[in-house]
Amino acid sequence: MDIEEKEIAFSTVPFGPQHPASGHFHALLKVEGERVHELEPHPGYLHRGFEKLMEYRVHPQNCVLVDRADVLDPFSCELGYANAIEKTAGLEIPERGRYIRTIMAELGRILSHMTWIGVLSMVLGFDSANKIAWGDREKILRLNEIATGGRLYPCYLCVGGVRRDISQEFVDETFKALDYLEGQLSFYDYFVFKNETFVMRTEKVGKMSAKEAIDLGATGPNLRACGIDYDIRKDEPYEAYPKVSFNVITRDEGDAYARSLCRRYEIAESISIVRQLLNNLPDGAFRAELSPVWAAPKGESYFCLESARGEKCFHVVSDGSPCPYRVKIRAPSFLHTLSEFPYLAKGSTIADIPAIYWSLDSCPADMDR
């Protein structure tokens, strides 16, 4: 598909911050007719300088602040920060705390994937699936409210474990919600993923091979859709993942439809993980006893975890004072939007730009931090 370079009239079309599909991210498209020639990303609308703010706050305050970094999957940020600090201190978390953290991490993954189904179908103009998907995610938010007291931002983690114990009512509500979601998954299969217009809009759109995906730095479902089984829950297991059996979903087409199916089957995996965890939940302490003015010893640690979007790593340098010296959050959406999206947008049409952008499932707040 070569474009003769004769006198081609290029025009720039802004895929602006106020576009319903762009979600506060601005990109300039160099367009020839309807064919996108080049895409130039302009992030920065949600940049709050998280890493600078975290250097002024004590660890408990940071645990509360850091889950605002990724808006669609808040619990993975808390998990990453708490584990990174515990690694520098070599702190041991009681067994029940590990199980509760893994349960909440998987519920966060389901919540993020449900939101993603809604946004992708809204972007493709498929409003009924959008309304139903955003109605279904209320069940997970209700679970969040029961367990942690906060709807969207759980503020549930502290260094050394979890701040509250989960009650029996939460366990029963979770089983009910998971059964309901499992039934809904078969409905989504018939209603969204096997829908002809959805397949036509996403098949062979935004296709990248495994080699290109690795070179661009893709992680998470976008990389697994190209056939590489890189899942940190299996490669560098943390929390209670070694005690849980699940399989990593990979497909090998590498286009938007493969990414959608990867995420759809990951919801089913997460549901089975949460069930296994809830069935053999150990009892006992859920939080290590720490003094209120606990300070991490001098040291450095790099902790990676698998968030809903991909590999999220926390690099924490602490110099013995109660505040961390430097925290770096490796956001998965950073490379999804700034290096994969311009690569995939070359040669596609304007109508496919929102489909590609939201099939990469990148959260603008997570990209700008």
Place this chain on the structure above:
Amino acid sequence: MRKMGYLSDKFSRTFTPFGILKNLFRKPMTLQFPYETLPPLEGYRGRHALDLEKCAGCFICSMICPNKAIWPAEFKGRRYPQVNLGKCCWCQLCEEYCPNEAIKLTPHSMMVTMDKESAILGLGEEGFVPRHQ
């Protein structure tokens, strides 16, 4: 070229619309907001409540608050913490770090105002008195 199964697929698709009928008898997914609301949960982190007798005036809560939302205020000759809901992030650190459980977060959370000044929880007899309704 469409595969041969297209015809049987088409045939089975003609009956799917009747599958919609079973949705007629299911409860609507939408919550009719003003008429029915979800019951508040007792663990939800809503507005603050202060117990005047228990409060020792140590202001640990205003030190731990990440948003500087709790400031000292005079009331009947003594200094008590006063919460500005316009700054608070409802993280419950103040309740966790208060040595004698004076400040607590109640599940009540209806907080809508037309002017900014009324976001500050005034001090009254039984602790915090919301200025707006």
Place this chain on the structure above:
Amino acid sequence: MINEITSLLKSKFPDSLLNVVSEDKRITLLVKKEELHQILSQLKDTGFNHLSDVTAVDYIDEQEFELIYHLWSHQEKIRAIVKVRIPRESPTVKSVVDLWTGAQMHEREDHELFGINFEGNPNLSPLFLEDWEEIPPFRKDFDTRKYVKEKYYLEEEGYPVAKG
């Protein structure tokens, strides 16, 4: 697998490996600035094909930046962390865009937030902040609370006394 890589690196770059720490599935190297690019391309050839992050830490009391490259190899499932110390006055490093295209955006972010110059990076224009005149904000000598107090909080911090 790890000791093969460390022995290979020791043989190839004997003097520039300051210290090597190898735990299970993870290698941490502190290298000299001159040999950085060769070491990274050598690591890429031995299978570290995923660059997960380029981080910078500002050690202000030693007047040095520490650049950290986090690598991951998909085949052997090992992580490599390469650290290099560069002076704080005019921090310039050779860019690694030719090895991994994903590195271009990381370097652009570090350039804007730390002021580190990467030669060879095609586009180092500002990423997050629009018309920013102060020094790069993530450096330790930029105090965000002092900056905010002058710029935004004009009136005093306290609150009116609550009438009894």
Place this chain on the structure above:
Amino acid sequence: MKKLTPKVIKSKGEARAWSFWVINYFTACGFMELLPWVGSGYDMERFGILPVPSPRHADVFIIAGYVTKKAAKRIKMIYDQIPSPKYVLALGSCPMTGGMYWDSYATIKRIDEVIPVDLWIEGCPPKPENIGHGIVMATNVVKGGFEGH
């Protein structure tokens, strides 16, 4: 379900109160709490509220979270394009007093320096019930003849 009596539009304010059109530009984390309202969790179309892509058709602007300096320019541009009477709803504590990011170098601390705000809903981010409470309050106030800006 209580039978709804047919509505007789008596005043101009009442006509406006039942047809708020919200511009589809939700800034930050408040948007996550508006999903139940846009979707079918609480479904704001029962109140006549419709997310509209272009500012020319909108008359309500929801500031759904913290505002960075870069976004404040765009918000100002969009606010000027909305035809009056227009109303502004601010969700959460970040637009009101800088909230969570009170010491961040990139965010605006008070949104009413950029655009005038009519209704504040506290919460970080506020629960859908709070937003619903705000919407009901907004409809009553506009019905009472509040002109907005």
